Amino acid sequence: MRVLILGGDGYLGWPTAMHLSARGHEVAVADNYLRRNLCQELQLEFLHDVPDLTKRADLWQSISGHKIAVHVGDLNDWDFVAEVFQKSSPQAIIHYAEQPAAPYSMLDRQAATLTLSNNLMVTANVIFAVREYCPDAHIVKLGTMGEYGTPNIDIEEGWLEVAHKGRQQKFLYPRQASSLYHTTKIMDTDLLWFYVRTWGLRVTDLMQGPVYGMFTDESSQDDRLLPFFNYDEIFGTVLNRFVVQAVAGYPLTVYGKGGQTRGYLNIKDTLNCVRLAVENPADPGELRIFNQFTETFSVNDLAEKVREAGKQVQLNVQIEHIENPRTEAEEHYYNPVHTGLLDLGLTPHYLSEEVLLDMIEFVMRHKSSIQTDQMLRNVKWN
């Protein structure tokens, strides 16, 4: 299939591009390096250097023989969007092109409005481009499990059958996010649902939990093909941060009580989930929603796992409960359904000690570049 990946430079975008390309899909990527530029503005360094998209695509072609077309530009700019869609004529569009960090969205007014305008405008441009240039194409949108929040009832896969005063109807599952970033994802879902109903678009919305890891089959031949890896408070996700903290001898930063529970997945499973969605498209007029994670853990569970794995390589890992900078439930019920992707054929890679030791070993090789002043940047929700 011809697949266009928006946000193709990202932590997930680039590995997805290689993964689909290796399986014979014709891949094009677009990105404006927003994440790199925001990190630079905030003086946040990746764990290791990552070549730009053009260099990575060249390297990938020399190793695999597969070409990935690169478009560098801003998807808020309609002229650029129109050009990319016309040149790539996609059958599937994978939309990752968003400001992806909850803490960034809570930094200040400028960061909040950038998150709102970028995420919603790019989603709107994608919808209009599909309508204009490829109305039968399938949009695969990265949503987030954070759209649901942590309700005191089971979380269904996107939809809830509601019975009220003797009548019933299926609605989008109630959503209540705990950051502005997560709220923009709810708004994206609403936009997509509106245009699915109105224009008959085909859409899959993947409600993904926090991702961990860096290794994929395609990057195994050259470290320069690895995705960038943030461990700072703003763009780093919790397990990646804990592994870097463990190697740096920095106490693991458990926020508050540490009972916050989320659905996690290995980066390899993200790629497989997205591929399964692309290869099994939604129908016209269907908004299909999958909950994309493989197992649930509390923050305390993750900290303990990292401490145990660290012991195997003589790391004396300390765990510290620090004041929670976020407004979120620290003890709560959490039971989300996640059968849709398993039914499509997903074979999960679970979080084993071996997986953690591979991550620790990689981070140890880059230990000298860890900057511990990035661990906490004092972004507060209140």
Ligand code: USQ
């Ligand atoms: N946490 C800590 N200590 C840390 C970092 C995080 O206790 O040093 C806690 C957070 O308070 C939260 C949990 O760990 O309760 C997860 O935090 P996170 O930073 O790993 O994930 P989050 O901010 O929720 O966002 C990440 C991705 C986002 C994706 C989301 C999925 O950045 O793009 O949408 O995971 S989910 O969390 O299911 O909404």
